[in-house]
Amino acid sequence: MAVPTCKAELLAAIGTSFGKLLRDLERVPLSRVRETTLPGHVAVDSMSPADLVSYLIGWNSLVLKWLEQDDRGAAVDFPETGFKWTQLGPLAQKFYADYQGLDWANLIALLVSVNARLVDTVSARPEPELYGQTWYGKWTKGRMIQLNSSSPYANARGRLRKWLRARAPAA
Numbered sequence: 001m002a003v004p005t006c007k008a009e010l011l012a013a014i015g016t017s018f019g020k021l022l023r024d025l026e027r028v029p030l031s032r033v034r035e036t037t038l039p040g041h042v043a044v045d046s047m048s049p050a051d052l053v054s055y056l057i058g059w060n061s062l063v064l065k066w067l068e069q070d071d072r073g074a075a076v077d078f079p080e081t082g083f084k085w086t087q088l089g090p091l092a093q094k095f096y097a098d099y100q101g102l103d104w105a106n107l108i109a110l111l112v113s114v115n116a117r118l119v120d121t122v123s124a125r126p127e128p129e130l131y132g133q134t135w136y137g138k139w140t141k142g143r144m145i146q147l148n149s150s151s152p153y154a155n156a157r158g159r160l161r162k163w164l165r166a167r168a169p170a171a
Contacts, residue, residue, distance in 0.1 A: 003146065007127050010142050010150075011119065017153035018115050024160050025053065025108060033104040038163045041092035049163070051096040052156050053107045058095030060114040063148045067121055067141075078136055118149060 004010040028049045040047040041055065066076045083091045099107060122130070122145060130142035139147070 004142060004150075005131065007122065007125070007130050007142065010130065010146055011122060013146060013150040014115070014119060014122070014153075017150040017157065021056075021153045021157040021160070022108075022112070024157055024164065025049070025111075027164055028104075028160070030104060032167070037167075038159060041089060045089070047092075047096065049160065050100075050102075050104060050107055052160065053111050054099035054102075055092050055095045056152060056156055057099055057107070057111050057114055058091075059148050059152055060111075060118050063145055064114070064117055064121060066144070070135075070141075076136070115149075118145070 033050045036046045135141040
């Protein structure tokens with residue numbers, strides 16, 4: 001999918017990549033949701049499908065936090081307070097820990113909920129706010145949202161599909 005350049009394309013990218021991811025998440029056997037055999041977000045790390053969902057919840061929540069802070073006129077602490085862009089591995093670990101107490105059904109429900117909030121938030125913003133000016137470095141708000149929502153959904157789906165194929169019962 002091409003990089004979105006307007007609100008309609010951004011919403012389509014989020015919707016399409018999220019829908020495909022959700023269908024693949026439904027294929028994960030409940031007995032394996034905590035199995036830490038999925039390549040992690042750090043080269044030497046492994047994670048479970050539940051960790052992957054936690055990671056996505058964490059990033060979507062961060063995007064919403066960024067937008068809420070910006071709406072209030074507060075400085076946005078990218079990527080997260082206490083973390084630098086060079087510390088995304090530890091940030092991923094934080095996300096895994098933040099949601100480890102939730103069972104699979106509640107993780108999926110929370111992911112669906114945070115995605116819906118993100119879609120609603122993007123839908124309510126005018127086009128010029130999303131794509132009319134830079135927001136962080138050289139990136140517009142729309143591009144920052146895409147880099148931290150639809151792109152991670154697509155990446156997660158690729159990881160998950162590979163993991164599911166490798167664990168499929170022999171025919």
